[in-house]
Amino acid sequence: MKKLIFVSALSLMSCLALGQAAIDQVMMDQARKDKEKSDKSIQDPKSNVKAATWMERAKTYENIALQYTQIDSSAALTAYEAYKKVVELDLTKKGEPGRISKEAQAVLDGAEGTNLYNAFVKQGAEKYQSQNMIDALKMFQMAQQINSKDTLAALYGGISAQQADKKEEAVSQFETYITNGGKDPSVYYGLAQLYRSDNNFDKAVNTLERGLEKNADNKDLKSEIVNIYLASGKEEEAIKQLKDVIAKDPSSVQNLVNLAILYDNSGIKLSGKIRDLEEKVSGSSKKSDQLTKQIEDEKGKLEVFEGEVKRLTARLKAQPKSADLKRQLGEVTATRDETKTNLAKYEADLKALAANAANSDNAAAEKELADLKGQYTESRNLAIETYKKALEVDPNNYDALFNLGVFYFNDAVELKREVDNMNMQEYQQRGKEVEGRVCGRFKKAQPFFEKAVKIRDDEDAKSTLENLNNVLTQFEGKNVTCIQE
Secondary structure (H helix, E strand, O other): OHHHHHHHHHHHHHHHHHHHHHHHHHHHHHHHHHHHHHHHHOOOOOOOOOHHHHHHHHHHHHHHHHHOOOOOOOHHHHHHHHHHHHHHHOEOOOOOEOHHHHHHHHHHOOOOOOOHHHHHHHHHHHHHHOOOHHHHHHHHHHHHHHOOOOOHHHHHHHHHHHHOOOHHHHHHHHHHHHHOOOOOHHHHHHHHHHHHHOOOHHHHHHHHHHHHHHOOOOHHHHHHHHHHHHHOOOHHHHHHHHHHHHHHOOOOHHHHHHHHHHHHHHHHHHHHHHHHHHHHHHHHHHHHHHHHHHHHHHHHHHHHHHHHHHHHHHHHHHOOOOHHHHHHHHHHHHHHHHHHHHHHHHHHHHHHHHHHHHHOOHHHHHHHHHHHHHHHHHHHHHHHHHHHHHHHHOOOOHHHHHHHHHHHHHHHHHHHHHHHOOOHHHHHHHHHHHHHHHHHHHHHHHHHHHHHHHHOOOHHHHHHHHHHHHHHHHHHHOOOOOOOO
């Protein structure tokens, strides 16, 4: 019995559905007839000057836009123009708006109970769905003319403009959305990206900060501020922002890794500055040593040449007609005079260098160097500390393991420069000790690469580990004791 009732109900529903479809078809046919009638009316010179004709046309096309868009996918625009025509034609003898003019103006102003705004949004959405982004944007912009305070049309207008590759329009639409009180974090993020693509980093950050005012805990907006600071070369601001993010979410291993990388990169930059400044500070001393040596060499040469001139002069007195002795004396005398000239030049250069060094502010340069070294040590320690914090949260985090391995590896390479720049005497005095420290730092990197390789079969980690093992084998072959500090 229940089965029979069910079948009966189903049959009734089918009949109702068929009946509704028939009704819808009748109404759509009527809408077509109303459209044809309106189209003919405005061609009639007597009818097309009447406000009532245009009012009927406005309502006809508005109804099509709302319900029967397959008849005319741009019916909302026709309705809009018709309402404007009503306002233009329906004037009293005093030139004031008439009754239907006020009604039309209310529709154009998006007054409560009117639907032209909805008609534009609906047809804009349909054009968007059919991938006609240019016309979709036009519909959403028209909707905003009717209701300038709404966010929906501005939101989809911005999306349509972006899809149509109209960047300026997209920016304008999204800014309107935000001005009207829109809160969607993806809009703030997308708008920031548009500003960033033009290297307008200040506006990009400002947009994200406005987004955070409406979405205080949104991680994507906070992370993007960091990315933009990095893209604009503002590492200090990026570090500050990321520290704030971590303070609110200390369990985010990726944020910890990113912060460690920032400290790491800061240390690398400082290391380069330190090297340049050290060369500048020590350059004067090296040049002075070089000139002093050249002066000593020239004085030694001069002493030899003076003695040779005396010897040849004495021999020439004994053999005044010897052409060969005259030639030798002439050559030696010329070489002696050239040596005197070189000696005078080197002595003058050394004197000028000493005067210049006396006038330069070496104390300031040395203070700057000390400050940079302090900053470098701080960045280095913070990088290590933050990588280790990341590994406390996730001991198997590949990025933290690999980057910490690279940190110690590069640290060893940097210290090895000191050994490479030693002369034989310096190497004999302390070369082995420094090499031991170099080996120790390479050794410190080894376990991080080994674990990273186990976690991920990555070629970079594998090749670096292989290179590292070869280096340690070479130290072992030289009987260098690794000193881990």
